[in-house]
Amino acid sequence: QSALTQPASVSGSPGQSITISCTGTSSDVGYSNYVSWYLHHPGKAPKLMIYDVSNRPSGVSNRFSGSKSGNTASLTISGLQAEDEADFYCSSYRINSIPVFGGGTKLTVL
Amino acid sequence: EVQLVESGGGLVQPGGSLRLSCAASGFNFRNYAMSWVRQAPGKGLECVSVISGGDGGTDYADSVKGRFTISRDNSRKTLFLQMNSLRAEDTAVYYCARSSGFAVTTYFDSWGLGSLVTVSS
Numbered sequence: 645q646s647a648l649t650q651p652a653s654v655s656g657s658p659g660q661s662i663t664i665s666c667t668g669t670s671s672d673v674g675y676s677n678y679v680s681w682y683l684h685h686p687g688k689a690p691k692l693m694i695y696d697v698s699n700r701p702s703g704v705s706n707r708f709s710g711s712k713s714g715n716t717a718s719l720t721i722s723g724l725q726a727e728d729e730a731d732f733y734c735s736s737y738r739i740n741s742i743p744v745f746g747g748g749t750k751l752t753v754l
Numbered sequence: 755e756v757q758l759v760e761s762g763g764g765l766v767q768p769g770g771s772l773r774l775s776c777a778a779s780g781f782n783f784r785n786y787a788m789s790w791v792r793q794a795p796g797k798g799l800e801c802v803s804v805i806s807g808g809d810g811g812t813d814y815a816d817s818v819k820g821r822f823t824i825s826r827d828n829s830r831k832t833l834f835l836q837m838n839s840l841r842a843e844d845t846a847v848y849y850c851a852r853s854s855g856f857a858v859t860t861y862f863d864s865w866g867l868g869s870l871v872t873v874s875s
Contacts, residue, residue, distance in 0.1 A: 680861035682799070689865040690791075690799070690849065701863065733799050737860050742813050743789075748798040 647744035648673065648734055655752040661722040664749045666734030667715060672744055674715035678737035681710060681719045683730045684748075690733070694719060721751070729753045756780040756864040758850045763869030770840050774869055776833040776850030784808055784828035787853035789862060790835045792846035792871075802848075803835065807856040818844075840873045847871075 649667040656662040666673065666681075673679055681694040692701050694710035697717060707722045717736070721728055734746040762774040774790070789804040802815045803824040812824050823836040833850055847868040853859035 678860040682862070684799075689867050690851075690862075691865070692861060692863050695854070695861040695863070735799075735801075735861065737858070742804050742815060743801045743859055743862075745791075745799040745801065 647738070648736060648746035650732075650734060650746035650749045652747070653750045653752065655754055656724045657754045658724050658726065660724050661720060662724060662751065663721075664719045664732055664734075664751070666717040666719070666736075666746050668717075668736055668744070669715055671741075672736040672738040673712065673717050675739055676737055677712070679710070679712055679717040680735045681708075682733045682735065684733060685730050693732075724753055726753050756852065758852065758864060758866035760848065760850050760866045760869035763848065763871045765872045765874065766840055767875050768841060768873055770873070771836070771838045772840065772871060774835040774837070774848055774850075774871070776866060778831045778833065778850075778852070781852070783826075783831040785856055787856060787859050788824075788826060788833045789851045789853050789859060790824060790833075791849045791851050791862065791865075792844075793849070793868075794843070794846040797846075799849075800846075804853065804859050805833070810857065837871070840871075842873050845871060845873045 677697045682690040684690040697712045698710040757779045759777045805824045821839045849868045850866040851862035852864040854861045
């Protein structure tokens with residue numbers, strides 16, 4: 645069982661928006677703004693998409709956005725494209741521990 | 755350009771040992787904390803160990819504490835993971851990842867392609 649809870653799968657049609665949730669506790673997601681999101685295509689290196697809840701690294705499309713409320717963080721992808729199909733993972737700093745990850749969400753673009 | 759290249763994976767019997775290496779280039783290696791993150795077959799990502807920049811401190815997931823040792827050679831820009839007393843549940847792709855800062859890891863901004871470790875008799 646993963647430390648953070650994500651839905652196993654989400655889907656959407658091209659052009660639509662989807663949101664992936666990431667639920668933790670007051671010791672991790674709820675403790676600080678150190679939540680990050682990663683895109684992972686099997687066989688490739690994971691890619692940082694969002695850091696510090698809502699910041700995008702240089703080169704990441706502004707179709708990706710992040711937010712947080714209490715112990716739950718969210719990743720929203722707007723204007724879905726076929727290339728967005730991948731696995732997405734959230735991660736959070738945790739008090740007195742190493743960073744923790746969610747179980748991952750498989751995004752299918754219909 | 756930041757590059758991280760893992761090596762040293764392979765097939766090992768339960769109870770055996772293996773040492774992974776990660777060669778870094780394109781950045782000032784000693785100034786960054788580094789981490790090992792693994793993905794078991796059909797499972798999600800799990801951070802197993804982190805090491806601070808410089809001659810920094812180390813930390814481990816409970817699942818590997820006492821069996822795995824992370825270390826770094828800043829002169830060679832290389833990160834290591836010594837894995838002892840390996841178990842079947844350690845079977846995974848192991849990724850080397852650069853952490854966000856010198857001491858505290860708040861996110862992982864660069865990743866390698868991974869090295870497969872299979873523990874089986």
